[in-house]
């Protein structure tokens with residue numbers, strides 16, 4: 268076993284240079300070693316439970332122009348939609364019946380659901396489903412807006428940092444978006460009391476071992492309750508259309524590292540992973556992930572919420588096929604549970 272892997276297993280943290288070395292040392296054998304350690308740690312905290320979250324894509328209207336994203340403002344081929352409040356509540360109802368006890372509202376930024384309208388939606392969902400957790404994934408807001416949403420009853424907030432290297436950040440985003448503000452948002456969310464999720468794409472354009480090492484160091488220091496990591500996948504109507512997709516094996520390797528450095532983290536095996544590889548979700552679970560987020564959006568919204576080419580939303584990816592997903596997860600020795608699935612307290 269290499270020195271850096273021994274040290275990671277022993278100390279559960281590394282210096283930035285050591286993370287870089289660890290990434291360069293990727294091999295199928297090393298991936299197995301880290302996956303074994305990650306699975307052991309997860310087992311000791313969460314047993315063989317896999318938590319499910321019902322993902323509701325509430326709209327694809329967006330004022331931002333992130334260069335990788337299919338719903339960016341400049342994409343004129345994107346057929347824009349916004350769900351109504353009734354649509355969203357009926358998705359929750361459907362999800363509740365299917366057994367979901369966490370709903371995740373995700374969407375573009377600056378559309379219909381902002382300010383008081385969004386707070387009112389949050390209150391209505393929490394009133395109707397007081398035993399459910401509500402996660403928001405609606406991008407950058409002011410501290411006051413986050414506080415209002417927390418007060419309205421939202422429990423968790425997902426905001427991937429995308430890359431912890433500011434130079435890299437500026438190559439993925441327009442000048443109006445900065446790493447500094449992204450970080451301000453993340454620290455505000457945590458400080459307000461949200462269970463907070465950061466995360467990044469694997470294999471995004473211009474990513475290097477050095478920028479990935481920064482992502483790992485940031486994640487280790489931030490100690491998020493959740494962390495979303497998935498491969499970059501090009502979208503045909505974005506400036507990054509000709510860049511290659513990220514690597515499934517590297518994504519799984521990094522999932523294992525994240526589990527080791529943040530033992531309690533709720534770590535999804537993402538849709539992007541499932542899109543790139545037939546058994547992507549299973550591979551993610553076997554690498555240390557413990558969350559899956561099936562799609563609860565109405566059928567026609569699913570086609571329009573195209574963040575990248577061929578994004579999956581049917582089969583085991585869709586909430587209605589939960590039984591199929593349950594079987595697949597059972598087949599690898601795990602169990603889908605319907606609990607809220609909050610992050611375990613740090614010991």
Ligand code: SAH
Pocket residue numbers: 335336337373374375376404405406407425426427429467468497498499500501502539574575
């Ligand atoms: N506006 C919200 C939600 C964005 S979509 C926000 O900024 O948080 C959720 C995540 O999808 C993003 O954080 C990004 O990491 C991921 N994503 C977007 N485009 C992608 C692509 N082309 N390939 C892979 N993941 C992508």
